[in-house]
Amino acid sequence: MAQLLDQLNSGYLRNETEETLPAASVPTTPTRSEDRPRNSTNSRQPSGLKEEYIQEVNILLLGETGVGKSTFINAFVNYLTYEELKDAECEELTWLIPAKFSIADDDYENTCTVEIGNSDNECQQAGASATQMCKSYVFHVDDVKVRLIDTPGIGDTRGIEQDDVNFENILRYLGEFEELHAICLLLKPNNARLTILFQYCVKHLLSRLQKSASKNIIFLFTNSRSTFYRPGDTFIPLKKILEDIKMNPPFVEIPCNKNNIFCIDNEGFRFLAALKYNLSFTKEEKGDFEKSWKKSSQECWRLLKYIVGTDFNGLIPHRIQDTVSINEARRLIIRLSQPVAEIAQLIQTNLIVLQRHKDYLEANANNLNELQGKLYIPVINVRAHKMDQPRTTCMSRECCDVYEVGGVKHNHYRTLCHNPCYLRNVPAEIVGSPELIHCTAMGGTQNCQVCGCQYLTHLHIYYITETYEDKIVDVNIDSQISKDKIEVGTVEAKIKEIKDRSKEYKTEEETIIKTIAKFAHFLQNNAITPYNDAYKQYMEYLIDKEKSLGDECNKDMLKRFEQMLLNYHEEKAILDKAFEMAKDGSVEKVRTVTAADVFESVTKLYSLKYTGAKIKELYDKQESARSHELRFEEEYVHRKTSRKNRWLRLIFGFGRNG
Template identity: 35%
Template sequence: MDSNITNEINILLLGETGVGKTTFINAFANYLNNDSLEQAVNSKLLCLIPTQFVVTDVDYQVRQVSFGGDNNENFDSPGQSTTQQCRAYCFTYDDKNTDHKILVRLIDTPGVGDTRGTDQDKHNLDHVLQFISQYEVLHLICILMKPDEKRLTNSFEYCLKQLLSYLDKDATNNMVFVFTNTRPTFYKPRNTPALLKQVLDQLEKQTSGARILLDRHTMYCVDNDSFQYLIAVKNGINFEADWLANYELSWQRSVDECKRLLNYVTVGQSRKPLQPHRIQNTVSINETRRLILALSKPLLNITEDIVNYLAELDQLKADITECQDDIDNILTNLRHLDLQKSSFWSRLFKGKNNTVREREELVKLLSNKTDGKKSKESSLVYIDNLIQMLRQEEDTIMRSMAKFALFLKRNAITVWNDSCDEHIRKQRTIIKTSNKSTETIRDELKKWTAIRERYSFEQSVLEKATAMGENEGIDISVEHVAKLIPVLYELKYTGDEIREQHRQCMAHNDQQIKYELVQVIEPNESR
């Protein structure tokens, strides 16, 4: 890196598939390094990332233009996110406002709304979080959008809420909206801000104050067409002469907006630099969400087992209580309970050396033929103590789930994407009316049904746990969340099972989002 660099700016780019993030990255670097289109035509281009598009030349011939080459980009699958994995692209910028040489790091991400489904979106966003965790801060979280969405479609709402569900509330201070391709809307957003405000106002009410402002400081308008025009000209493609003036204006407008965006970070609204967002806050939010969902089924299964165990113990107590004091009657009534093969003992004490002694102790108590009355009393006391300990563990598990969920509600912009169910329903409708084979339709509907069932289960878990936490007035911090896990692991009867179930779930998740960590890429200069 250049030793003269005095500052770094990390910018995370998020957006719906097809909104133009990849093109924006190249355009952004070249806008900041070339004040005019004429200067850019006579200079070498900064190629941070490959670009491919189609244009029609002056002779109405369709020409395909490619700029760079990289297997991280997928140009051959319509509807799928073109960017296949996260990657950071860096370039330097001489900031005349501060007289500093700044390293700008643009973090490209896979798009949201991938046609492969909500599972792919989750996979992509988990991948984003793991990638950005290598940095300490983000200065800007840029959500790229089209300027003229006609109505609040489910796709629009789903993509926006899916992005916001992964962010910490503090990140709202660093969120901005960049509208691409704004030349047709006179370099201003048209319908999109009004639709955007509907969703953001709704979120603010649901989350008790997660406010995302929409004003001149948080909205920026650029146009990718002038950059594509530049690439086409560099590749020898001719256009009508009177087009040049339009693209010169487009270039100048985009230069001004990109500089204004960086000034928002370096100078701020009141001549104070914008405070960066600490990435660990957002990472903690999503680790907690993963933890809740990873533990939800194991913990619910364990609490269900506890209920069954308690029923068996209650029945055991009733059998003992009904016995006469002589030991022969006790053993006669308990003979059918074969304690060492009971589902209760085999499941609860599986692999636990310390509890083997407890099981043997109860068997010993029940087999004491010298004093039937004492054997009966001791056995009942032992079972009462066991019931009490199991109920305490059940309470600890449920309270932990409540604390996890409440932490999410108080710190995440939104706990879950409530438009996901409608998004899934519409995807199923599209599949049913498609021209695909009957077998393919059946398989795809089965996949989306499984996704809907899992989503409904996860939402139910989060809603119930959050309600429990609110009713009990629980307060919890990031540090408290981290301390809860070892407490669950150390539970005497269920801790080992919780640990193993958690390990298996997290190992599966980690396998799903494994990726190659790409080193910072310096821009290549290209004609």
């Protein structure tokens, strides 16, 4: 190992024989707490062999529009695959992101467009961020999975509003990961616009990922051949900005030295792509690109070495879910809004059915014939059917079927207007979300081209619920009835059971209303994007839906929905008033809702006697569908690498016997 370190420090690299690695057959989702590799932890294990605990590396790429993030991704995988340009020339071009650029021929008479692939995620409009949404690009360095997370560029010409949208999408996407190994800020070596853009980027990032993320920040300078593979004029304002961040809120010290600064040039990849188009270059030009390739390859390996380390000195992964408790609480609340609202509706249905059944038993307490098969407790339940991809569906009266369960009418989504819908970053289960205007079903208008209704009646769904009727039967009572003999008090006991169950349902309903009011208060006071009260919207939708039935309206159900909405407003108003009084100093101390309170409340929801397990089931179905959806936002490349490559041996411990 010492000999390898000496060779690396001297810049000596040897081209080794390459072998084709087994290709992964199925892309996997971002690591989450439930499927995290067994040894992927913060602890450093004592053997010193990285393969025992390094199984994947997640690298977030951030930078202003036009800095070359997408090109770097293509270059990075090639620089790691081939140490020298001549090796890459002999193989097929490896790329992860479609690329397109123009170059003049050697006579300067004609222009050739070099184009690699095509993607809907790239925008060719000048000045606009080329990458339209977050997307992961995954490849393997031997047995280690490297995930580069591409993001929309900061400083989009479409305005600061688009920057805000882009950054919120980045943060939402990161919420699906558990660990982030490095945050790579891409910069041009000579950039006069660095100040505003860099501060915007870093401060927004640290405000959501907390101070610990600063230790994982690295700086990558693209197009650095013109500055002798050094930071250039950018370095002075960069250091000044970092000093300002250190001296002012959030008072974060971000390392910035040779260890975490990397200088490469993307031109080697572009040159290789041009060669594949049979463009000719002079010997001198090719010599320059060969030197650029080799230098950039060394820097890419040094970058990977800095992140992973050689023995115990790599970066400790930034645990997103542990440190971003507020962000996680917000994500949890938003995703629970629909399951909780559906269960609240289910409770109302059960209360109506129980009341009707109790009235029937009381009216026929002495009529054995009428009681035959009726001494049970009716239960209305739901079962959820998961979908792999979200669907755009319409909830208008014209597009829903009405069916009856337990004497109560329910709506069923009949019209699936876009199945599946690949539109990203649409809030789930929110009726009339503005993002739905961009759904293919709308055809660029505000009206659905499939059902004809406005987008305001549509929503994205991740699962479909089916309501069904069940019953709790006492075998002893059935035995009495079959013998035409009912013991004294049997009917009264069953009526009491129904009353007790109704009382317990109402207690659970009260708990749910208090909880969602607490959630709404938390969101309202921790919102980065405009606050969207999903529960209120859903209850108002149910009320309008019931009213639209006219004479067929279930007045009892309508009254219950309206009372639930009123109770919700009252609970939330109490919390909001207390919060405002605390801010104004009207009261000495008021404890506001924290992220810890949210997590505790969710645990209590899941433990509810009758509805807790069902809330969790609906939430889990939605989470499973979202995890599957993320697979469509990752691109995999199966590439060649060398098990005997000295960088692999040094960083990961592979190829020891090769």
